[in-house]
Amino acid sequence: MKLLILNANLVNEGQITQTDLLVEDGFIAQIGPNLSGRPADRVIDANGQYLLPGVIDDQVHFREPGLTHKANIHTESMAGVAGGTTTFMEMPNTVPNALTQELLQDKYDIAARTAMANYSFFMGASNDNLDEVLRTDPRTVCGIKAFMGSSTGNMLVDNEQVLDNLFRHSPMLIATHCEDEATVRANNERFKAEYGDHGTAALHPLIRDEVACLKSSSLAVELAKRHNTRLHILHISTAEELALFRNDIPLTEKRITAEVCVHHLWFDADDYEQLGNQIKCNPAIKAPHHRAELLKGLLDDRLDIIATDHAPHTRAEKAQSYWQAPSGLPLIQHSLLLMLDFVRQGKLDIQTVVRKMCHAPAQCFQIDRRGYVREGYWADLVLVDPNQTTSVTDESVYYHCGWTPLAGQTFTNAVTHTIVSGELVYERGQFLVERAGQRVLFAR
Incomplete structure (x- = not known):
């Protein structure tokens, strides 16, 4: 054409x-x-x-294979396209977990048949699959994903020797989810004992607190510096973590980069009262001062990329009690519009939106000929x-789950x-x- x-x-x-x-x-x-x-x-x-260049979202959960009652590659990429996202990078904690090259290829095969947007998939790391990880082709796969905090199946990497070996030997970018599991579990037990069946989503940022995030992110940065590993820390959610990142060198020279997600910029802990489990996610949406500091970190280039961590669940799953409701929320259809509203509010300019959502992901992941409007x-x-x-209703979304926490916006x-x-x-x-x-x- x-x-x-x-x-x-x-x-x-x-x-x-x-x-x-x-x-x-x-x-x-x-x-x-x-x-x-x-x-x-x-x-x-x-x-x-x-x-604008098409948005590149470096962190989504499209649920296929295995969890297609929540979402699938076709519906969620369709929603992304409707919102201006033209490329996505999808996470490995599907069912089964993408922990072998064969299971990773299965996801690429599905996308080749059904994806509306351009695609790449992370290879998953576990406590016992280093040989499989090292077979990953840096030319054709976006990166290695390590969950240094809760995940599904066998994907929690909590053995420090395993992490050290992964960071030592990885031939390519490692993206991490950083929350210290021991801290989260201790907090969870304490609040369960105190609140019992009456716990609500307002507890979430107290259970998955600043200490858990900073402890895990600090470990990831320490390992990356020790082995000169290319590290990308996903969904930074606290003011304290910003001190881990540099803004005194160009993005192309950084070995350690960071991402902030739209929901950590848009919502804060005051929103649990109205939205409850709809905005329950890991890491948690936290107190208002964190949101303000994250925006500063974005503007001064300690935070490099804006993404979504788009993670759908069904209405019925989210309607369970706080303790049973899964974490994650669907966002990809409106991520660009969220940030353009910040432009209208004077919080940033449209050039920054493009730099953080289009150019920076292309630079960070060294994407071939995407992320910019250039001849060739x-x-x-x-x-x-x-x-x-654009008026948002549950009926206007293309997500398979059929709802959005942004309804009424x-x-x-x-x-x-x-x-x-x-x-x-x-x-x-x-x-x-x-x-x-x-x-x-x-x-x-």
């Missing part, structure tokens, strides 16, 4: 410029003024709209209309078009193809 976009306000590499753009054979063929009249199968007049790069593009609004922008690897996939509420995702490769 040849696709011509005219009169767009392109937000890319720190600049906003009015320009035209031509897509041909999956790639950006030309960027510049006065391209009208070029032969094209489709022309979009983007006058008054922002043209894959055409992963999003058009956003700042003069439209009205955002001050609207995603109108999403282009994935050169295919116009989404246009004003309509999906135009069955699948468009390509396997992401890495320039390592």
Whole structure:
């Protein structure tokens, strides 16, 4: 398909410029003024709209295989595309856990048949699969995932000798979930004894507290420095952890990077009263001062990437008591709109949104020809209309679980078009193809 976009306000590499753009054979063929009249199968007049690189979400849980009553790759990538996400990296704690190369390949095979967005999958680390981890191809897999805190199945890596060997020998980026398991368990037992069956989600940030996060993150950083490992710490949720990260060198020179998730920037512990288990997640959404400090850390570049940790569960699962309800919430359809609302509120600018959601993931993971609007790069593009609004209801989401903690919210922008690897996939509420995702490769 040849696709011509005219009169767009392109937000890319720190600049906003009015320009035209031509897509041909999956790639950006030309960027510049006065391209009208070029032969094209489709022309979009983007006058008054922002043209952005597609969002790259480096942390999602799409649940397939094994937990497809909650979600699947097709539905969740569809939701992502509707919200401007064109590439996702999915976690290994599916059922079965992706702890062998064969099980990892099974997920790639599913995505090749069903993914609406571009995809990569993390190889999972456990206490006893180092040989399998070391077989991972850095060119075709985004990274190794180590759960240094609660997870499903055999994925909790709590043996420090195993961790040391993993960090010593890993040929590629290790992404970590950092919460100290012993601290969390001790807190859990104490609050269960105190509250019994009357515990509520308001306890969650007290059980999964700042001490648990900092202790585990500090260990990960210590191991990475010891072995010069490429470390990426996911979903930082506390002010205390920010001191672990540098902002005095360029992102491309960092060996240790960090991510913040949209829910830790948008919600705080005061929201448990209204939303309860809907916003129960690991690590926990914490007191308001953490949210304020995380935003500062994002702006001063101690935090490098904005992601979602999109993690759906059914309504029935979330409706259980606090102790039984699973952790995680669905967010990918509105992550870009959440951050653009911060722009409208004056908390950051749109260039920063693009840098943290598009450019930085591409840099951190060394993604091949994605994350920027450049001639010769894959055409992963999003058009956003700042003069439209988006009202969120449970009925408006594409998630298989059918609900969102953002129901009732009205955002001050609207995603109108999403282009994935050169295919116009989404246009004003309509999906135009069955699948468009390509396997992401890495320039390592």
